[in-house]
Amino acid sequence: MSDKTVHCRNYNENPCSMCMPMGGILPFKGIGQSMVIIHGSQGCSTYMRRHIAEHFNEPIDVASSSLNEKGTIYGGEENLKKGLDNLIKAYRPRVIGVLTTCLAETIGEDIDRIVEEYRLERGLGQECSIIAVPTPGYGGTHFEGYWLALKELARLAGRVPKHSRINVIIPNLSPADIREIKRILGLMKIEYILLPDFSDTLDRPFERPYKKIPGGGTELSDIMAMGGSRATIQMGMTVDERLSPGKYLEKEFGVPLYNIPVPMGIEGTDTFLGLLSRISGHPAPEELSRERGRLLDCMIDSHKYNFRGRSVIFGEPELVGAMAATCIENGIFPVVLATGSKTEKLSRLLQPWLEEHHIKCLFLTETDFFTIREQAVRGKANIAIGHSDGRYLTEREGIPLVRAGFPIHDRVGGQRLLSVGYAGTAMFLDRITNTLLENKYSNYRSSMYRKFYRGDEKDAVPAGKSR
Amino acid sequence: MSAQPEKNSGLVFEERKDFILTKGKHRQQLKCEADSLAGCVSQRACVYCGARVVLNPITDAVHLVHGPIGCASYTWDIRGSLSSGPELYRFSFSTDLKEGDIIFGGEKKLARAIDELVGKYHPGLVLVYSTCIVGVIGDDLEAVCRAASERHGIEVLPVQSSGFIGNKSAGYRAACDALLRIIRPPEGKGPPGTKKINYLGDFNLAGEVWIIKGYLKQMGVDMNVSFTGDSRYETLQRAAGASLNIVQCAGSMIYLANKLEELYGIPYLNVSFLGLEDTAQSLRKIASWFGDGGITARAEELIERESARAGKRLSWYRERLQGKKAAVYVGGGFKAISLIKQFRELGIDVVMIGTQTGRKEEYETISEMVDEGTVVLDDANPSELEKFMLEKGAHLLVGGVKERPLAYKLGVAFIDHNHDRKHPLSGFVGAVNFAGEVYSTLCSPVWKYVGGGIL
Ligand code: SF4
Ligand code: SF4
Numbered sequence: 036m037s038d039k040t041v042h043c044r045n046y047n048e049n050p051c052s053m054c055m056p057m058g059g060i061l062p063f064k065g066i067g068q069s070m071v072i073i074h075g076s077q078g079c080s081t082y083m084r085r086h087i088a089e090h091f092n093e094p095i096d097v098a099s100s101s102l103n104e105k106g107t108i109y110g111g112e113e114n115l116k117k118g119l120d121n122l123i124k125a126y127r128p129r130v131i132g133v134l135t136t137c138l139a140e141t142i143g144e145d146i147d148r149i150v151e152e153y154r155l156e157r158g159l160g161q162e163c164s165i166i167a168v169p170t171p172g173y174g175g176t177h178f179e180g181y182w183l184a185l186k187e188l189a190r191l192a193g194r195v196p197k198h199s200r201i202n203v204i205i206p207n208l209s210p211a212d213i214r215e216i217k218r219i220l221g222l223m224k225i226e227y228i229l230l231p232d233f234s235d236t237l238d239r240p241f242e243r244p245y246k247k248i249p250g251g252g253t254e255l256s257d258i259m260a261m262g263g264s265r266a267t268i269q270m271g272m273t274v275d276e277r278l279s280p281g282k283y284l285e286k287e288f289g290v291p292l293y294n295i296p297v298p299m300g301i302e303g304t305d306t307f308l309g310l311l312s313r314i315s316g317h318p319a320p321e322e323l324s325r326e327r328g329r330l331l332d333c334m335i336d337s338h339k340y341n342f343r344g345r346s347v348i349f350g351e352p353e354l355v356g357a358m359a360a361t362c363i364e365n366g367i368f369p370v371v372l373a374t375g376s377k378t379e380k381l382s383r384l385l386q387p388w389l390e391e392h393h394i395k396c397l398f399l400t401e402t403d404f405f406t407i408r409e410q411a412v413r414g415k416a417n418i419a420i421g422h423s424d425g426r427y428l429t430e431r432e433g434i435p436l437v438r439a440g441f442p443i444h445d446r447v448g449g450q451r452l453l454s455v456g457y458a459g460t461a462m463f464l465d466r467i468t469n470t471l472l473e474n475k476y477s478n479y480r481s482s483m484y485r486k487f488y489r490g491d492e493k494d495a496v497p498a499g500k501s502r
Numbered sequence: 503m504s505a506q507p508e509k510n511s512g513l514v515f516e517e518r519k520d521f522i523l524t525k526g527k528h529r530q531q532l533k534c535e536a537d538s539l540a541g542c543v544s545q546r547a548c549v550y551c552g553a554r555v556v557l558n559p560i561t562d563a564v565h566l567v568h569g570p571i572g573c574a575s576y577t578w579d580i581r582g583s584l585s586s587g588p589e590l591y592r593f594s595f596s597t598d599l600k601e602g603d604i605i606f607g608g609e610k611k612l613a614r615a616i617d618e619l620v621g622k623y624h625p626g627l628v629l630v631y632s633t634c635i636v637g638v639i640g641d642d643l644e645a646v647c648r649a650a651s652e653r654h655g656i657e658v659l660p661v662q663s664s665g666f667i668g669n670k671s672a673g674y675r676a677a678c679d680a681l682l683r684i685i686r687p688p689e690g691k692g693p694p695g696t697k698k699i700n701y702l703g704d705f706n707l708a709g710e711v712w713i714i715k716g717y718l719k720q721m722g723v724d725m726n727v728s729f730t731g732d733s734r735y736e737t738l739q740r741a742a743g744a745s746l747n748i749v750q751c752a753g754s755m756i757y758l759a760n761k762l763e764e765l766y767g768i769p770y771l772n773v774s775f776l777g778l779e780d781t782a783q784s785l786r787k788i789a790s791w792f793g794d795g796g797i798t799a800r801a802e803e804l805i806e807r808e809s810a811r812a813g814k815r816l817s818w819y820r821e822r823l824q825g826k827k828a829a830v831y832v833g834g835g836f837k838a839i840s841l842i843k844q845f846r847e848l849g850i851d852v853v854m855i856g857t858q859t860g861r862k863e864e865y866e867t868i869s870e871m872v873d874e875g876t877v878v879l880d881d882a883n884p885s886e887l888e889k890f891m892l893e894k895g896a897h898l899l900v901g902g903v904k905e906r907p908l909a910y911k912l913g914v915a916f917i918d919h920n921h922d923r924k925h926p927l928s929g930f931v932g933a934v935n936f937a938g939e940v941y942s943t944l945c946s947p948v949w950k951y952v953g954g955g956i957l
């Protein structure tokens with residue numbers, strides 16, 4: 036195994052990450068009756084809305100303080116306050132996230148102060164909570180933005196009497212994954228507070244009349260109760276402690292923290308269920324055991340095909356970690372693991388896995404697709420797993436892409452992709468195995484011909500080529 | 503035309519009243535070309551976006567975004583602009599400014615980035631886009647680019663597209679300023695009577711430039727340079743050698759057309775290749791400008807042949823689409839005007855129409871064209887789109903990616919008239935494609951089910 040941070044260049048060629056405020060929007064979309072306003076110029080919020088809308092196929096209303104030249108020179112306070120007025124008027128949200136951009140941070144906007152002042156000036160009481168999160172785009176990727184926003188949300192928790200629920204804090208998963216986690220928690224008879232929960236808000240059913248703010252999401256009152264929970268389960272092995280909401284709840288309120296990987300694969304899901312059973316005292320029900328058995332069956336059925344896979348996996352560190360572990364369990368050994376974020380935790384997390392199987396794998400952090408492509412080719416990767424921007428690997432190098440994570444903007448159904456739990460893992464694996472098979476079937480005739488055919492039949496044409 | 507406040511009551515934002523009107527008997531001005539209202543979820547994009555959209559189709563240039571990573575990340579290969587050769591324009595280069603660069607300035611990093619990219623790709627042209635914070639931290643793009651230009655003996659041009667100095671239109675202008683610096687003065691006077699024209703304002707999203715080039719060729723006219731669909735640095739330099747400019751997307755290119763007239767005496771014609779009527783009319787306009795009998799005859803022949811072919815298919819669609827109602831919300835006024843005509847060709851009424859950055863004259867034209875009762879609005883937000891689509895009973899919305907989910911959630915059909923489509927909407931073939939797309943979304947069986955429940 037080797038670690039590599041490639042950034043000796045002075046430019047980024049084909050980015051593998053987005054910026055911080057974009058990541059900050061997502062958790063807020065998973066809070067009941069909430070809205071976000073981006074403090075900065077109009078363009079940033081429009082871009083982010085488009086990106087999120089393409090993935091989820093949902094209307095993504097995000098306001099902007101629409102800073103103009105004047106605001107940039109003399110301070111954007113007025114714009115932000117006016118923006119908040121208008122946002123409240125149009126949407127009547129219960130929670131508002133105020134996220135900053137590069138521009139607002141560069142001109143030195145103190146959003147905490149502005150928000151505080153705004154509350155006083157407008158006499159805003161309990162009816163609406165405003166949460167300011169400083170997210171300069173240059174300060175980190177969307178991964179850090181996501182977790183920072185979550186941590187700021189967790190700070191709403193108060194000192195409340197102890198209760199029997201547990202906190203479950205999740206990374207940027209698909210709505211289908213979130214629903215699966217809720218189903219498992221239900222089967223395990225766990226009472227929980229899930230943060231965030233955009234399983235309904237970003238994948239809402241068609242219904243009439245149209246609601247400006249979709250129903251669903253974590254209730255504010257539940258967030259406030261997080262300080263009294265029995266425990267926190269946080270799927271955030273790669274999250275920096277300074278950004279960790281679970282750590283915050285532990286330090287502030289003494290809620291014990293169990294930091295675990297995303298429940299994917301046999302080991303990942305076992306860990307999750309084992310933990311739930313220890314906390315609750317209930318064993319996993321028969322239904323889940325059967326699902327586990329089915330996953331094993333699926334793994335055995337596909338193991339020979341999968342063992343031919345050499346994967347390049349990229350995206351947000353938390354998901355890369357979980358997908359890599361799942362791939363390793365199945366012999367789809369990774370040759371490159373890459374993320375646009377800065378993290379050492381990913382390689383540390385996977386080290387034991389790699390050592391156990393003697394896998395040579397390159398870690399790329401703060402990287403771009405130019406480097407990923409170069410290294411994937413060097414490592415002879417034959418399957419790519421990650422978000423849509425990896426299509427570049429298919430187009431340039433013919434490495435087929437299994438779409439996973441965020442954003443998926445060139446295919447439909449990113450919000451419906453199920454990959455967690457035993458059942459979800461089986462679906463995730465099938466997508467990979469089938470991609471490997473498709474590649475194999477579309478190539479083997481011509482490749483055998485090229486390798487072995489030495490005959491002199493006059494009408495011999497490579498099979499697979501049109502005759 | 504008159505604003506009818508009683509009809510538009512229930513607007514969420516009082517301040518937006520003047521930007522919306524319902525066509526009535528008396529004339530009245532619609533307010534437009536103003537800053538967006540803070541906090542109300544404008545659908546507008548930024549200056550950089552406008553500039554990038556116009557310049558990105560230059561296929562052999564290095565497009566380097568000077569700024570933090572996000573701005574570049576959101577624009578990587580997002581447009582389907584097609585190339586007949588080079589692919590460099592499909593890569594996203596960014597100086598990826600970090601905290602330290604913001605504090606100490608990004609000029610040195612930019613200079614090094616240019617050096618490295620030139621060393622690696624050997625382009626003739628590097629375009630350096632400025633983003634919002636570059637305007638604030640005060641990097642001197644002009645100076646860095648000039649120095650790099652001298653160092654490498656190639657063209658390195660700054661695009662002054664700091665996002666907060668205006669909206670997308672300002673970006674179009676910044677792009678045109680950069681283009682003007684590429685164009686070389688003509689060497690001597692071109693041969694008199696040359697039949698070369700430049701085609702402005704088509705980005706070859708799905709081969710449109712090639713379609714129009716084909717039409718012109720059949721008429722006996724050569725396309726000199728297209729701005730900027732499938733263009734290259736070298737050909738752009740020769741733009742001043744044309745005898746006429748035709749301008750398709752006026753919003754983005756009218757400024758360039760005016761400048762080319764002023765600097766090199768090249769006149770221009772406004773054209774539109776959207777819809778049968780406009781396409782035929784535009785080809786005639788071009789032919790008659792040349793005043794050449796041969797060209798006119800060939801144009802007529804082409805129009806007759808293609809119109810007949812397309813017309814037959816369009817009337818099939820018209821029978822099925824007649825009487826439906828459309829809502830339109832697009833980037834510029836030019837496109838909006840064309841869409842009204844195109845829908846008319848299909849027997850569809852436009853009941854709501856708006857743009858992000860339409861200009862005063864365009865809104866006047868729009869207001870004259872639409873029927874009484876149609877709502878016209880500038881820089882709309884989702885609440886307004888929802889309100890008027892429902893109020894006016896629109897069956898269909900034309901818009902961009904951000905509007906699509908809203909339409910679908912309202913149970914309304916949708917047409918993408920933006921950068922992501924993969925089929926041409928220009929010329930005779932485009933008119934048929936457009937009708938086909940309208941048909942595929944309006945007449946899909948899925949709508950049958952949106953009204954009811956399980957039982
Ligand atoms: S920072 Fe400026 S240039 Fe970049 S996306 Fe935002 S508005 Fe556009
Ligand atoms: S990187 Fe900064 S300036 Fe660019 S889109 Fe993100 S927040 Fe806006």
